[in-house]
Amino acid sequence: MKLRRATRQDTSMRRNWAYGLALKLARVYMDRSGQRCSFAGSQLEEFTSVLEAAHKVTVLSGAGISAESGIPTFRGAGGLWRNFDATELATPYAFAANPSLVWEFYHYRRCIVAAAAPNAGHYALEALQRKCEQQGKLFTLLTQNIDGLHAKAGSSNVVELHGSMWRTRCCHCNNIQGAPEPMAKEANIPSMQLPRCKLCNGLLRPHVVWFGECLEVETMECAHNALEDCDLLLVIGTSAVVQPAAGFAPLVKAHGGAVAEFNTEDTPISDNCRFKFHGPAAVMLPAALGI
Ligand SMILES: NC(=O)c1ccc[n+]([C@@H]2O[C@H](COP(=O)([O-])OP(=O)(O)OC[C@H]3O[C@@H](n4cnc5c(N)ncnc54)[C@H](O)[C@@H]3O)[C@@H](O)[C@H]2O)c1
Ligand SMILES: [Zn+2]
Numbered sequence: 001m002k003l004r005r006a007t008r009q010d011t012s013m014r015r016n017w018a019y020g021l022a023l024k025l026a027r028v029y030m031d032r033s034g035q036r037c038s039f040a041g042s043q044l045e046e047f048t049s050v051l052e053a054a055h056k057v058t059v060l061s062g063a064g065i066s067a068e069s070g071i072p073t074f075r076g077a078g079g080l081w082r083n084f085d086a087t088e089l090a091t092p093y094a095f096a097a098n099p100s101l102v103w104e105f106y107h108y109r110r111c112i113v114a115a116a117a118p119n120a121g122h123y124a125l126e127a128l129q130r131k132c133e134q135q136g137k138l139f140t141l142l143t144q145n146i147d148g149l150h151a152k153a154g155s156s157n158v159v160e161l162h163g164s165m166w167r168t169r170c171c172h173c174n175n176i177q178g179a180p181e182p183m184a185k186e187a188n189i190p191s192m193q194l195p196r197c198k199l200c201n202g203l204l205r206p207h208v209v210w211f212g213e214c215l216e217v218e219t220m221e222c223a224h225n226a227l228e229d230c231d232l233l234l235v236i237g238t239s240a241v242v243q244p245a246a247g248f249a250p251l252v253k254a255h256g257g258a259v260a261e262f263n264t265e266d267t268p269i270s271d272n273c274r275f276k277f278h279g280p281a282a283v284m285l286p287a288a289l290g291i
Contacts, residue, residue: 047275047288050258054231056138059125060248064237064263066149068282069116071109075239081105090210099194099203106206110165118153121236121262121281126154127291140226144238144245146208159222161215161245163208168195172202215244227251233259237281240267249273262288 063073074086095102132139141158146165150158169176195204233252240246249259249269260275262284277284
């Protein structure tokens with residue numbers, strides 16, 4: 001069989017096909033989910049008119065949006081790796097105690113993500129961005145994800161609140177560089193054989209914000225600009241327990257903006273949300289956005 005590069009037309013056909021499928025699935029999901037689905041009728045109409053009227057639209061996405069691309073979330077099923085709790089490995093303490101193990105963990109996650117493709121939820125947000133920008137609206141996509149799938153779907157100027165698994169940072173001089181070549185898979189790699197900084201030979205670490213660490217000041221400024229006076233905030237696939245992103249919905253609500261949550265479950269911020277779309281983001285987003 002002959003292989004050829006995907007053309008722009010192929011990509012757009014695939015995208016249309018994905019949207020069509022998502023809409024069909026949404027209907028099936030709505031039919032089957034009964035009470036739990038708050039999708040149909042007046043809520044959708046009201047959401048659509050708030051979206052139409054909004055001048056500034058901000059999106060906060062979390063691990064749930066990439067779940068249907070096959071990338072495990074940290075909480076819930078998939079939160080374990082070799083019997084380690086993923087949330088305990090993504091910490092500076094775990095890296096200080098055992099850098100080899102944490103490197104292996106990120107190597108494993110990068111392999112999963114490298115083989116993954118964006119799903120209809122990622123594409124729906126890319127289409128929303130294009131639509132908002134054509135209409136002269138301000139649009140910002142803030143993500144807690146480190147997988148790069150929003151950019152792979154075509155979204156631009158994505159604010160990566162928690163960094164990227166595709167970049168590394170030197171623990172010694174803070175120099176940021178690309179991901180290293182994959183290292184040996186065995187445990188207990190001696191520290192001197194772990195990826196090293198090209199400038200100073202210091203130990204490299206993934207350039208991501210681990211639990212217990214602070215976000216970069218510039219990133220926080222971008223997020224605050226996007227949230228200030230925002231008319232509509234979409235909160236997608238986040239358990240809303242990780243600060244500071246967990247505080248974004250209450251902040252927007254406090255200044256009179258509307259919040260719409262897309263999640264398969266209720267979260268601590270659900271009560272701050274005017275709109276709740278229960279269900280998988282890859283199904284609910286295209287259907288709710290009408291894209
Ligand atoms: N893909 C990634 O880049 C990735 C994956 C896992 C964890 N992380 C990191 O871990 C931290 C976790 O915080 P978080 O709140 O983003 O994730 P989380 O793992 O804490 O929570 C995931 C949320 O997504 C919801 N969810 C699961 N499947 C869904 C679906 N199909 N559609 C909609 N919602 C769905 C769950 O109910 C849950 O509320 C962040 O710091 C993030 O950087 C990133
Ligand atoms: Zn260095």
